[in-house]
Amino acid sequence: MSVWYIRGTALASAFLMTGLIAIADGNDASNTSPVYDVGLPPGYRDWQVIGVAHEAGALNDIRVILGNDIAMKAYRSATRPFPDGSIIARLAWKYVPSAENNAIFGQQQSFVAGDPTNVQIDVKDSTKYAASGGWGYGQFENGRVNPSVDLINTCFACHDRLPKSEDLVFTRYAP
Numbered sequence: 569m570s571v572w573y574i575r576g577t578a579l580a581s582a583f584l585m586t587g588l589i590a591i592a593d594g595n596d597a598s599n600t601s602p603v604y605d606v607g608l609p610p611g612y613r614d615w616q617v618i619g620v621a622h623e624a625g626a627l628n629d630i631r632v633i634l635g636n637d638i639a640m641k642a643y644r645s646a647t648r649p650f651p652d653g654s655i656i657a658r659l660a661w662k663y664v665p666s667a668e669n670n671a672i673f674g675q676q677q678s679f680v681a682g683d684p685t686n687v688q689i690d691v692k693d694s695t696k697y698a699a700s701g702g703w704g705y706g707q708f709e710n711g712r713v714n715p716s717v718d719l720i721n722t723c724f725a726c727h728d729r730l731p732k733s734e735d736l737v738f739t740r741y742a743p
């Protein structure tokens with residue numbers, strides 16, 4: 569085996585590994601939002617709970633709002649505006665009755681999370697996102713970014729309707 573062959577193989581494996589690690593980390597450069605370049609943050613499913621919510625109507629979902637450590641610290645110390653590096657994730661699922669639970673209760677009262685609908689991400693970077701109040705936005709379905717520019721342009725437009733003191737964030741900390 570020539571030294572060139574060995575070098576070539578090592579180089580190819582290094583490239584392959586880098587690619588695999590990038591995907592495993594969620595740092596897949598192609599999987600980021602239009603306009604803001606926001607990706608799915610690695611490990612967001614393990615973040616702490618800020619609050620929960622239920623939207624009726626056409627959405628008919630149940631959702632949890634999670635924060636990374638910087639966002640949680642800001643919530644717990646009532647710090648506004650949120651510091652750079654804060655990330656808030658909103659996960660939503662279909663709001664469905666649980667036949668299994670209702671059979672135990674003996675009446676229709678139990679609703680649980682069904683299929684996932686989408687994940688929305690807010691990232692605070694007051695320099696990069698100066699034009700949108702310091703926040704960048706992204707929406708993901710089944711782990712893939714929603715590429716719609718029309719959709720992504722609705723995010724800031726609606727969040728910006730809050731009073732300035734809320735720093736574009738609706739969710740209150742659920743104690």
Ligand code: HEC
Binds near residue numbers: 623631633720726737
């Ligand atoms: C029509 C208004 C509206 C639009 C458009 C909208 N949001 Fe929101 N968003 C809300 C409201 C109201 C809440 C709080 C209630 C809830 O969670 O359902 C919220 C909550 C959130 C949260 C949890 C943090 C917070 O602010 O409470 C994130 C993250 C989020 N939205 C991201 C997005 C993204 C990303 C988009 C665009 C793809 C978007 N939103 C579009 C109104 C909107």
